[in-house]
Amino acid sequence: MNWYHYASPSTFYPLAGKLVPWFAVLAFILTTVGLYISFFVAPTDFQQGEGYRIIFIHVPAAWMSMFIYVVMAFWSAIGLAWNTRLSFVMARALAPTGAMFTFVALWTGAFWGKPMWGAWWVWDARLTSELILLFLYVGVMALQAAIDDPRRADRAGALLNLVGVINVPIIYFSVTWWNTLHQGSSVSLARAPSMAQTMLWGMLVMALAAWMYTLAVALARARTLILDRERRTEWARAVLEVKA
Amino acid sequence: MLKFLFTVIRRDVLLAGRRRGDWLTAQFFFVMVVSLFPLGVGPEPGMLRIIGPGVVWVAALLASLLSLERMFADDYRDGTLEHMLLSPYPNTLLTLGKAIAHWIINGIPLLLIAPLLGIQFNLPTEALRMLVLSLAIGTPILSLLGSIGAALTLGLRGGGALVTLLILPLYVPALIFGAGAVEGVLSGTGSEAHLSLLGAFLMVSLLLAPWVSAMALKVSVE
Numbered sequence: 001m002n003w004y005h006y007a008s009p010s011t012f013y014p015l016a017g018k019l020v021p022w023f024a025v026l027a028f029i030l031t032t033v034g035l036y037i038s039f040f041v042a043p044t045d046f047q048q049g050e051g052y053r054i055i056f057i058h059v060p061a062a063w064m065s066m067f068i069y070v071v072m073a074f075w076s077a078i079g080l081a082w083n084t085r086l087s088f089v090m091a092r093a094l095a096p097t098g099a100m101f102t103f104v105a106l107w108t109g110a111f112w113g114k115p116m117w118g119a120w121w122v123w124d125a126r127l128t129s130e131l132i133l134l135f136l137y138v139g140v141m142a143l144q145a146a147i148d149d150p151r152r153a154d155r156a157g158a159l160l161n162l163v164g165v166i167n168v169p170i171i172y173f174s175v176t177w178w179n180t181l182h183q184g185s186s187v188s189l190a191r192a193p194s195m196a197q198t199m200l201w202g203m204l205v206m207a208l209a210a211w212m213y214t215l216a217v218a219l220a221r222a223r224t225l226i227l228d229r230e231r232r233t234e235w236a237r238a239v240l241e242v243k244a
Numbered sequence: 245m246l247k248f249l250f251t252v253i254r255r256d257v258l259l260a261g262r263r264r265g266d267w268l269t270a271q272f273f274f275v276m277v278v279s280l281f282p283l284g285v286g287p288e289p290g291m292l293r294i295i296g297p298g299v300v301w302v303a304a305l306l307a308s309l310l311s312l313e314r315m316f317a318d319d320y321r322d323g324t325l326e327h328m329l330l331s332p333y334p335n336t337l338l339t340l341g342k343a344i345a346h347w348i349i350n351g352i353p354l355l356l357i358a359p360l361l362g363i364q365f366n367l368p369t370e371a372l373r374m375l376v377l378s379l380a381i382g383t384p385i386l387s388l389l390g391s392i393g394a395a396l397t398l399g400l401r402g403g404g405a406l407v408t409l410l411i412l413p414l415y416v417p418a419l420i421f422g423a424g425a426v427e428g429v430l431s432g433t434g435s436e437a438h439l440s441l442l443g444a445f446l447m448v449s450l451l452l453a454p455w456v457s458a459m460a461l462k463v464s465v466e
Contacts, residue, residue: 174417
């Protein structure tokens with residue numbers, strides 16, 4: 001199979017169209033199974049009670065938030081190096097989903113923190129760097145939105161994305177160090193409690209569901225972006241006419 | 245090569261010297277932001293001493309952002325920038341020179357004013373010395389990283405507000421290590437580690453930032 005065949009927007013568009021429903025269905029099934037495990041199968045935690053079930057949403061969201069930023073940087077690097085239009089489209093299509101997961105991670109974290117720590121927010125290293133990650137997502141999206149010329153918007157966003165990905169470890173390290181020096185909160189997320197097997201399964205299934213959701217949404221968004229950019233080409237016109 | 249670099253720096257510094265109004269705005273902004281904090285949180289000397297280093301550092305970040313937009317914008321508007329990019333010298337030298345000039349114009353005055361503001365916040369002498377030292381290492385980072393933001397947002401609507409969104413998250417390590425160094429003196433835990441890390445961050449930015457902002461300039465101008 002020749003992968004380069006699908007590097008062109010005109011061939012990628014129908015492929016993505018075929019894949020989106022599959023990923024969407026998978027995401028739906030996995031979410032249902034994952035939520036069932038999370039709410040009915042997984043045992044109640046003897047320390048945290050029922051409130052711990054938030055982690056079934058929180059942990060996959062946090063994983064995805066970081067992973068998507070790295071994937072975006074990967075597509076940005078490929079796009080800048082080989083000047084492939086599709087890579088920029090993928091990087092751009094992923095950004096809103098990544099920002100959404102970052103926000104969900106922060107939000108569910110706050111809901112978890114209130115009963116467990118007694119505070120909606122503490123300046124823990126992980127929380128702080130997740131917040132800064134949200135700022136980085138917002139920065140990339142704001143820059144792309146501010147530039148009308150798609151070519152320039154793609155490249156500028158990709159550059160900022162790469163600078164961000166170099167900075168993320170430095171930020172994480174500096175925030176961790178800042179946090180330990182201040183000794184503000186005695187709570188730490190780093191001491192992960194050993195979990196029951198079913199809890200782990202619930203989390204993994206939810207993580208897979210988040211993956212499938214991301215793929216479905218990103219591909220659907222990429223399709224719209226491709227149509228918008230290629231609207232003057234013949235194949236895109238043909239697609240649009242069929243739709244109309 | 246060096247001559248080109250010096251020419252870029254000299255030109256920007258001269259231009260800033262001829263237009264003192266623009267240049268003084270950022271400095272007074274710095275002073276005012278710092279002076280507003282005691283009005284907001286109260287004049288208690290103990291508390292001011294605790295928040296002082298952080299406040300001066302945050303104000304330094306904001307003041308450096310305020311003047312970023314002009315780093316390339318004037319030259320872009322009258323077409324000088326395109327000619328500079330067409331010159332046979334590497335574009336990284338141009339962006340490096342612009343960042344150094346920005347530091348000379350905006351960073352060095354901050355170093356001179358900072359001790360006065362530190363006195364207002366009741367900081368002891370050793371802490372004042374450390375404040376100036378940390379700013380001396382840290383403000384070049386702000387100019388270097390800022391040059392990336394200025395190049396990316398060149399000629400955009402609302403570029404000034406946009407550049408703050410892009411660049412402030414990247415400033416976080418400089419803020420933590422810079423303010424941390426001064427606090428290390430205050431709390432007696434030492435500040436060598438903070439200064440070393442700040443210096444390391446400066447070296448990384450010095451290596452990468454001119455290169456990235458040269459690429460960003462090309463993207464923005466073409």
